[in-house]
Amino acid sequence: MDPGEEFEALTVQHLDSLHAYARLLSRDRPASKDLLQEALLRAFRAFGSYKRQLSFKVWMFTIMKNVSVDWARGVRVRLLAGGWRESEEWFAAGHGEDPTPSSLPLDPEQVLIRNVTVEQVREAIKNLPPGLREVVELREIEGLSYQSIAEVIGHPIGTVMSRLYRGRNVLRVLLREASSDTVISRRAHGV
Amino acid sequence: MVCDLARRRFFPYLDGELAAEEQASLEGHLSCCPDCQRLIHLERTFRARYLDHLRPDPAPETVRREVSRLLNGLSDHHPGGSGGRHRRSSTIRSVAVAVGVCLVLGGATLGVAVRRWWSGTSASLVRLAEASVEQHQKLTRGLLPYDVRGMSPRQMERWFRGKLDFDVNLPELPRKNLALLGGRVSSLRDIEVAALHYQLDGKDVSLFVMPLEKYRQLGLAGTPKFKIVTYQGYDVIAWASHGVAYSLVSEIGGQSCLVCHSPEERLDFPTGFRAHGML
Incomplete structure (x- = not known):
């Protein structure tokens, strides 16, 4: 297959995931479209060096993450100021990182009893703090391995595990509090 | 293995990310601990009921069209920077x-x-x-x-x-x-x-x-x-x-x-640069 056609086919195949990650990185702002396009242009230029044994999705996520970091550092800081930076500041403030978690995984029984919907779970994930949402989505929705997540977010596997651990627990707290007529809010930040 | 240690490994165990030795140790504990068996069953149920159904939101049609336009434009070139040859x-x-x-x-x-x-x-x-x-x-x-x-x-x-x-x-x-x-x-x-x-x-x-x-x-x-x-x-x-x-x-x-310039103007720039008869 012609490399151009291959690139196009892979992009179309993974477009939902690429768009979802762009939205996550840009905190659901309109800048997500620019981020996606910029990442695709960069990826197209670098496609010659793409190793076919690697996942195209992981490769693209890594490029997209790099673009978002570049933007947050430079010209697009206004657009993404509440996104990546906010996420990093959140962790810098001492939240989230818990390399040796003392608490045990929260029992999901209460969530199961409440019989929440898949849509509520999806909404609760979107309301997780940025850095936790990122690893939870990459794992639970995109199905990435710990190693792949570590490559994408540029942190060690230990950090991935601790964020995932905490993110899942926060998610359960949100879901336990949720009921059919309650909108899941951003209380996660205070958990 | 004590229950606390076992439960801290539930997530990586169910994610398939536990090393073989740790996995064997955890399964050994599960085989003789009803409480942990119950919890791991709840975890599996939780995943099966919710997490396994999660998919990325479909990209909106506008995004699909924009990406399609972008890809069509890129198709004039070879990816990887070799196209400008x-x-x-x-x-x-x-x-x-x-x-x-x-x-x-x-x-x-x-x-x-x-x-x-x-x-x-x-x-x-x-x-x-x-x-x-x-x-x-x-x-x-x-x-x-x-x-x-x-x-x-x-x-x-x-x-x-x-x-x-x-x-x-x-x-x-x-x-x-x-x-x-x-x-x-x-x-x-x-x-x-x-x-x-x-x-x-x-x-x-x-x-x-x-x-x-x-x-x-x-x-x-x-x-x-x-x-x-x-x-x-x-x-x-x-x-x-x-x-x-x-x-x-x-x-x-x-x-x-x-x-910026009319065709009649005599331009001294950019000299001969694919001037297409301009000069």
């Missing part, structure tokens, strides 16, 4: 012609300028060209919406006034087959610019107007006045004049200068 060789031939013209004209100054260009464009120029080409691609493919459209150059100038820290002075449209399609406040890296999208004989041309100060900071204000570079198959011309600087992007070489 044909165009580069074409440009090299054109530059050879340009050097010849310069020698014939005896323009020693211009000769120095061309040699400087030939010896390698600065990293700043390449970065400017890269940013200009990216913006050009987005503008021409409809990926960056215009802030204003359907205006005359004078109306457009007035629209930009107060929105940028410098005056934008646009040429009148010097020929019939030239149209100013739209404009917007945009950015080339960290430089805020006026971005104008023209069509000249049906060919896309983008003109970016930026403050001279920023152009100087890039180290581009010296000679040669007109910096020419081909990037990703696009021709980029950068220059400074009357207190502002410009970056012009097209696929038609020196013919793009007709955005």
